[in-house]
Amino acid sequence: MLQLESVTGGYGETTVLRDVSLTVPEGSVVALLGANGAGKTTIMRVASGELRPRAGWVVMDDRDISSTPPFRRWKLGVCHIPEGRAVFPGLTVRENLVTFAKGRADEALARATEAFPVLGQRMAQRAGTLSGGEQQMLALARAYVTEPRVVLLDEVSMGLAPKIVDDIFAFIALLARTGASLLLVEQYVARALELADHVYVLSRGRITFSGPPAELDEENVLAGYLGGVSA
Numbered sequence: 001m002l003q004l005e006s007v008t009g010g011y012g013e014t015t016v017l018r019d020v021s022l023t024v025p026e027g028s029v030v031a032l033l034g035a036n037g038a039g040k041t042t043i044m045r046v047a048s049g050e051l052r053p054r055a056g057w058v059v060m061d062d063r064d065i066s067s068t069p070p071f072r073r074w075k076l077g078v079c080h081i082p083e084g085r086a087v088f089p090g091l092t093v094r095e096n097l098v099t100f101a102k103g104r105a106d107e108a109l110a111r112a113t114e115a116f117p118v119l120g121q122r123m124a125q126r127a128g129t130l131s132g133g134e135q136q137m138l139a140l141a142r143a144y145v146t147e148p149r150v151v152l153l154d155e156v157s158m159g160l161a162p163k164i165v166d167d168i169f170a171f172i173a174l175l176a177r178t179g180a181s182l183l184l185v186e187q188y189v190a191r192a193l194e195l196a197d198h199v200y201v202l203s204r205g206r207i208t209f210s211g212p213p214a215e216l217d218e219e220n221v222l223a224g225y226l227g228g229v230s231a
């Protein structure tokens with residue numbers, strides 16, 4: 001469904017991604033592993049349209065979307081949850097959700113509350129005054145109410161308490177069950193691999209492993225992490 005084909009790109013003179021090809025098939029969960037600075041976030045930015053590849057293509061449903069801007073990709077069903085708390089802090093929880101809802105507002109609010117009941121009690125509260133975990137739940141719920149086809153999840157459990165991390169992984173599993181395709185960058189490697197149908201390891205901007213999680217041995221993981229720890 002969503003593919004990066006032979007993508008090379010980076011920032012200014014710096015090349016970060018080198019000939020990266022990666023596929024997120026319909027209805028699948030794809031995990032992307034790699035050391036700090038390997039280029040995982042850069043792949044997410046290329047997929048979302050925030051960053052144009054210098055060479056290569058981004059393809060969705062066999063259509064070249066390499067120069068389609070982020071907003072148009074969002075309309076096509078590509079939803080990017082970037083690192084950090086991607087909410088509008090000055091808007092209420094309700095306003096944050098309604099702004100992104102593709103269908104009816106009341107249905108979107110019901111969907112968000114079903115995913116994260118705590119948001120139901122916070123609808124009138126400004127997003128900037130929510131706890132870090134609640135803000136991340138709101139960012140994820142906003143993605144859910146857009147009824148996305150592909151969700152790019154970049155370290156969404158980063159810096160959160162263990163109980164919230166459990167809720168977030170339960171949500172990721174729910175999102176996958178709704179039929180959305182997921183591209184997952186996670187610090188909790190073992191948990192990401194439990195959900196994944198396919199895994200890519202990125203090392204210094206190149207894909208060094210592509211296959212099912214069962215075929216990923218410690219050597220592949222360590223190669224990806226350049227001697228770092230794997231879980």
Ligand code: ATP
Pocket residue numbers: 011014016034035036037038039040041042043
């Ligand atoms: P992490 O796991 O630490 O988040 P990552 O694998 O997501 O790392 P990227 O954030 O994609 O890695 O960064 C890859 C490289 O690109 C790094 O060397 C980083 O310093 C550089 N980089 C990232 N964003 C920019 C930018 N806006 N301008 C210049 N260089 C950048």
